[in-house]
């Protein structure tokens with residue numbers, strides 16, 4: 001049996017065509033089903049539906065053989081025990097620093113001001129600002145980071161940005177790109193040795209679909 005860990009929403013939608021290219025079709029839609037284990041048309045493949053941030057954990061511990069996770073999530077997790085053979089080029093966006101419109105970010109840096117930053121990506125943010133030699137106070141949030149600067153919780157946010165629509169709607173502006181983000185295939189290292197042939201056939205089909213798209 002091959003177990004594939006996926007999250008609902010964007011990742012499931014963008015992964016469905018890749019799975020189809022590997023001949024794998026979910027027998028139920030995770031958006032409407034309450035089941036957390038979804039059978040597929042392949043007797044030897046099942047999907048488990050987990051929170052996006054939990055995908056690396058399931059794969060690291062071998063509860064799933066492979067998974068699909070954003071680079072944002074993998075950077076925070078650290079990637080221990082995970083083989084990352086393939087960039088699927090889906091769910092593309094950017095990890096960015098953003099501030100309120102009119103806030104002088106560069107000036108604050110020049111003055112050596114100690115900025116308050118809200119983010120759910122604490123490790124990513126800590127490493128980014130440390131590399132720039134900036135001293136920041138990081139405050140961990142679990143969502144709606146855009147609110148932080150609007151109500152005085154923070155000067156800046158570190159979050160994913162795709163179109164910038166959410167930033168604009170909240171009078172924020174991106175001031176710095178931290179990294180380009182897309183989703184990656186992750187594979188449990190022990191499973192890759194034990195189930196090599198089946199996993200390789202799935203990985204090859206994904207790679208062909210990614211290169212064709």
Ligand code: ATP
Nearest residue numbers: 009010052053070071072073091092093160161162
């Ligand atoms: P939840 O929304 O349930 O709190 P989540 O925010 O982790 O969980 P998603 O919003 O579905 O879940 O994000 C899953 C992954 O999709 C992220 O880890 C990231 O890699 C990618 N992603 C998030 N936001 C965007 C975006 N605006 N554009 C493209 N990809 C994105």
Ligand code: MG
Nearest residue numbers: 009052143144
């Ligand atoms: Mg989300």
